Amino acid sequence: MGISQLHANEIVATPDLVRRLLAEQFPKWAALPLRAVASVGTDNVLYRLGDAFTVRLPRIQWATRQINKEFLWLPKLAPVLPLGVPIPMARGKPTTEYPWEWGVYAWVEGQDATVAPVHALAQAAQDLAAFILTLQQQPVGLDAPAGRGLDLFVRDQLVREALQSLDATLDTSRALALWEMALHSPPWAAQPVWGHGDLIAPNLLIKDGVLTNVLDFGSLGVGDPACDLVAAWSFLDAETRPIFRAALAVDEATWLRGMGWALSQALLIVPYYRHTNPGLVAVANRMIAEVLAEF
Numbered sequence: 001m002g003i004s005q006l007h008a009n010e011i012v013a014t015p016d017l018v019r020r021l022l023a024e025q026f027p028k029w030a031a032l033p034l035r036a037v038a039s040v041g042t043d044n045v046l047y048r049l050g051d052a053f054t055v056r057l058p059r060i061q062w063a064t065r066q067i068n069k070e071f072l073w074l075p076k077l078a079p080v081l082p083l084g085v086p087i088p089m090a091r092g093k094p095t096t097e098y099p100w101e102w103g104v105y106a107w108v109e110g111q112d113a114t115v116a117p118v119h120a121l122a123q124a125a126q127d128l129a130a131f132i133l134t135l136q137q138q139p140v141g142l143d144a145p146a147g148r149g150l151d152l153f154v155r156d157q158l159v160r161e162a163l164q165s166l167d168a169t170l171d172t173s174r175a176l177a178l179w180e181m182a183l184h185s186p187p188w189a190a191q192p193v194w195g196h197g198d199l200i201a202p203n204l205l206i207k208d209g210v211l212t213n214v215l216d217f218g219s220l221g222v223g224d225p226a227c228d229l230v231a232a233w234s235f236l237d238a239e240t241r242p243i244f245r246a247a248l249a250v251d252e253a254t255w256l257r258g259m260g261w262a263l264s265q266a267l268l269i270v271p272y273y274r275h276t277n278p279g280l281v282a283v284a285n286r287m288i289a290e291v292l293a294e295f
Contacts, residue, residue, distance in 0.1 A: 006042050006059065006276050013045050013057040017097060022049075025092050026104065029053065040114065040202045040279035043218055048107060053089060057102040064100040066218030067091065069145060071103065073220060077138065083131045084108060084205070084213035110207035112215070113235055114283060119209030125240040127211050128199070129247035132228050136193040140222050147221020148197040149228075152183050152257060155264045162267040170288060175263060178295045182260025186253040188224035197221060199231040200265070201283055229258025230265060233290040234283060241294070263291045 003012050013021075015034055023030040032050035039046050043063035047055040058064045071088045078085050087106040094100055110116065118124050159179055163172045196203075197219025205213035229250065232241045245255060269284035 003036055003045055004276065006273065009061075010059040011098065011100075012059060013098060013102075015047070018047055018055055018057065021092055021095065021098060021102070022055075024095065026090055029104070039112075040277055040283065041216065042273070042277065042280065043216075049104065052107050054086075054105045054107050055102065056105060057092075057098070058100050063218060067101045067103045069220060070217050074217060077135070080138065081131060081134055081214075083127065083211065085217065086213075086215060108205060108213050110205040110212055113201040113204040113206050113211070114279065116206035117209060118206055118211065121236065121240045122243050124211040125236055125244040126247050128204070128231055128235070129244050131214060132196070132199075132225070132248060135196065135228075136225055138194050140192060140194065144192075144194070145221040147192075147195050147223040147227070148219050148261075149188070149192065149195050149221070149223025149225060151187060151224075152260050152264070155268070156183065159264045159267055162271055165271045166267065171292065174292055174295065175267070175288070178263060178291065179260060182256050182263070185256040185260075188226065188254070188257070192222040193225050194220070194222055195225055195228045197227055199228050200234040200287070201231075202280070204231070204235055224254075224257065226254050226257035227261045229255065230262040230287070232258065233262040233287045233294070237290070238294070259291050259295065262287050266291070 003014070005012055015036070018034060019030060029049060034047050034049055037046035037048050037054065043060065043066065044056045044058055049055050056067070058066065070086060071091050074085055074088055078087065088103055089106055090104040092102040092104065163176055166172060196214060196217060198216060203215045204211060205215055232244055236244055250258070266284035266287035270281055273280050
């Protein structure tokens with residue numbers, strides 16, 4: 001399977017390049033079978049290395065800090081979180097061929113929630129809420145990175161531009177009405193809390209019909225917890241969203257900001273990846289449909 005290009009000015013790590021990096025830096029793994037992993041992810045290229053490892057290499061400059069963040073924070077968070085998370089094994093160094101840090105992680109069996117059925121979605125809603133609550137309860141020190149949980153106004157112009165570009169394909173007047181309500185809902189006034197930052201279906205791993213792992217902590221950081229509510233419209237449905245909301249004890253303003261985050265994330269995905277990443281666009285279109293149906 002080839003690796004397609006998603007961004008201008010990206011560096012796509014080919015299998016030959018990955019083998020050279022492994023031979024130079026981790027020769028004990030260099031002879032293991034290497035195969036590309038199908039993914040709708042946009043920031044990194046993934047390869048399965050043998051049966052036990054995943055190699056993750058940033059595609060684009062803005063993703064290059066993710067490896068360092070995961071290697072620093074995931075070992076601290078993994079022991080306390082109720083769902084599995086990626087386990088960093090070895091951090092690769094930049095070379096003349098590949099200019100950024102990259103990582104080797106433990107391989108975890110399963111499929112992401114865009115393709116794998118969930119046997120009990122109500123239980124998965126409770127399990128995901130428990131994961132979010134546990135993450136929010138972790139101490140926020142001075143070294144905690146800023147996450148995606150910022151004021152919605154930081155996305156206002158981009159959202160309006162996306163709506164203009166999508167005017168022929170969705171009910172933009174309804175979407176704009178929701179966006180305006182979310183923008184003007186009361187902001188998060190409490191202390192910032194830890195959040196995953198990208199709890200969409202492709203980052204949730206399912207094994208034997210059960211939610212077992214949360215993937216991709218590149219957006220991990222502290223801020224408004226509303227950004228982690230996107231799972232309600234990306235992963236859950238109208239029947240299980242109330243279970244998720246009740247387990248998190250989310251107030252009306254935070255829920256509305258969460259709808260705004262879900263809508264904005266999806267609206268920014270569709271025009272950017274319309275011709276390059278149909279799988280992710282399908283995820284985004286579902287999010288838009290679910291949010292607008294609830295609104």
